[in-house]
Amino acid sequence: MQTKIADVVRRIRPSVIRDMALRAEKLDHVISLGIGEPDFHTAPEISRLALQDAESGYTHYTPSKGYGDLVEALCEYLNRYFGHGVSPEQIAVTSGGMGALTAYFRVVLNPGDEVLVPEPYFPSYRPQIEWAGGQLVPVPTSFEQGFVLTPEAVERAITTRTKVLMINSPHNPTGLITPPEILDDLARLAEEKDLLVLSDEVYDRLVFDGRRHDSIFHRPGMRERTTVLGSFSKSFAMTGWRLGYAFGPEWLIKEMVKVLAHYTSCPPSVSQRAGLAALRQDASLVDAMAAEFQTRRDLLYEKLCHFPGVKIHKPTGAFYAFPNLEAITDNTEQFALDLLYEEQVVVIPGGAFGASGQKCVRMAFTVDCDRLTEALDRFSRFITKQMERKKLRRTGA
Numbered sequence: 001m002q003t004k005i006a007d008v009v010r011r012i013r014p015s016v017i018r019d020m021a022l023r024a025e026k027l028d029h030v031i032s033l034g035i036g037e038p039d040f041h042t043a044p045e046i047s048r049l050a051l052q053d054a055e056s057g058y059t060h061y062t063p064s065k066g067y068g069d070l071v072e073a074l075c076e077y078l079n080r081y082f083g084h085g086v087s088p089e090q091i092a093v094t095s096g097g098m099g100a101l102t103a104y105f106r107v108v109l110n111p112g113d114e115v116l117v118p119e120p121y122f123p124s125y126r127p128q129i130e131w132a133g134g135q136l137v138p139v140p141t142s143f144e145q146g147f148v149l150t151p152e153a154v155e156r157a158i159t160t161r162t163k164v165l166m167i168n169s170p171h172n173p174t175g176l177i178t179p180p181e182i183l184d185d186l187a188r189l190a191e192e193k194d195l196l197v198l199s200d201e202v203y204d205r206l207v208f209d210g211r212r213h214d215s216i217f218h219r220p221g222m223r224e225r226t227t228v229l230g231s232f233s234k235s236f237a238m239t240g241w242r243l244g245y246a247f248g249p250e251w252l253i254k255e256m257v258k259v260l261a262h263y264t265s266c267p268p269s270v271s272q273r274a275g276l277a278a279l280r281q282d283a284s285l286v287d288a289m290a291a292e293f294q295t296r297r298d299l300l301y302e303k304l305c306h307f308p309g310v311k312i313h314k315p316t317g318a319f320y321a322f323p324n325l326e327a328i329t330d331n332t333e334q335f336a337l338d339l340l341y342e343e344q345v346v347v348i349p350g351g352a353f354g355a356s357g358q359k360c361v362r363m364a365f366t367v368d369c370d371r372l373t374e375a376l377d378r379f380s381r382f383i384t385k386q387m388e389r390k391k392l393r394r395t396g397a
C-alpha cells in the first residue's frame, strides 16, 4: 500500500531537527541547542487579551487575509518600525511564516519553475517548493566567504526556468545578515533578469549590536517584484500560535489570498487576536528579548572562539551560530549523535541545511546563560576527547 504515497512526499527526508529532538526526549539531563524557537513564553498580557477576545466571541472564521483591524495594525507597525511604506491591500496574514511560504509558491510556480535558494537554507523550503511543482536550485555559499550570497553565484545558477530568487536575512542557520551592498547587487540582478524575489525576514526584530533591519524591498525597482515573509513566531515568542504574514505587490497578495482561502480558510481567529495584542504591546518587551539573545550570542561567541579546532563567524542576528568543525571531524552528523549520547547536548548537523553547511553544526542559543555555559562546557569536553581520538587514530595507537 505504501507505493500509493505520492512521489513528491516519498522523496522528502524526515526532518533532522525533529529526529534529534526525538532522540533527546529519551535521555536525561539534555541541553538542547537544537530547535529554533525562543525559550521565552508569549508575554502573559498577549495571551490574556487573546483569551478574553475568544470569550467575547472571536471564535468564528475570519476574512481569509486576516481580521481588518489586525491587517491595519500590522500595516501601521511595518511602516512605523521598518519604513516599508505598504498599504493594507499589500498584506495578508497567514498561518505562520510557513503558511505564507505555501501560498506564495502555489501562486507563482508552474511545474518545473526554478527557485534559487542560498545554501545553507531552512530545510522546509525544499518540500514547500516541490509540493507546488517547482525545483529548488541551491546557490552555494561558503564558510570562507562568510556565507555571503554572491551575485556571481546567483548569475551562474540562472536558467530559462528561473522564476524566483530567495533571500533570507537574518539567516537561519548561520545567524548572519546579508550585507547592504550585496542586497543592492542582488536587486540589480533580479531586475536585469526579471526575477521575482521572495525575502524571508522572519528574524527581522532579532538583530544585534545596534543594527537596524535592512530589506531588499527598499531597493529601487523591488517593490514591484518582491514579497516579504514575516512572522510573529520569533519576534514575539509566539511559535505555537502559528501566525505569520506576507506583504508585497498588491496583484500578488490578491492571488495569495485566493489560495489561502482554499488552503486554511483563514488564520486561527484567537491567534490573530494575540497578534493584535502583540503589536499593541510596548516595543521594549521585544527589544529586551533581542538584548538577551545578544548577551547569549556574546557568551557563546567568546567561548567558541577559544575552543581548539572551532572556527566561527560572529552571528549578527536571529539566534543561531554555525561554527565550522572541519578540524575536528569530517562527519558532523556522527559528531552530533556522539555529542548527544556522550554529553547530552543537542546541536544540528549542518548538512541538514544543504551541502554548503556540511562542515558546520547549528547551535541555537535558546537556553538561558547558565544552561548555555553548561552546554558549552560539555561541548568543550567533547571536542577535546574527539581531538584526542583523532590523534590516536592518526598515530595508529
Ligand SMILES: Cc1ncc(COP(=O)(O)O)c(C=O)c1O
Pocket (backbone or CB within 6 Å): 036, 095, 096, 097, 098, 099, 122, 168, 171, 172, 200, 202, 230, 231, 232, 233, 239, 243, 244
Ligand atoms: C528562515 C525561516 N523561515 C520561516 C520559518 C517559519 O516560521 P513560522 O512558520 O513559525 O512563522 C522559520 C522557522 O524556523 C525559519 O527559520
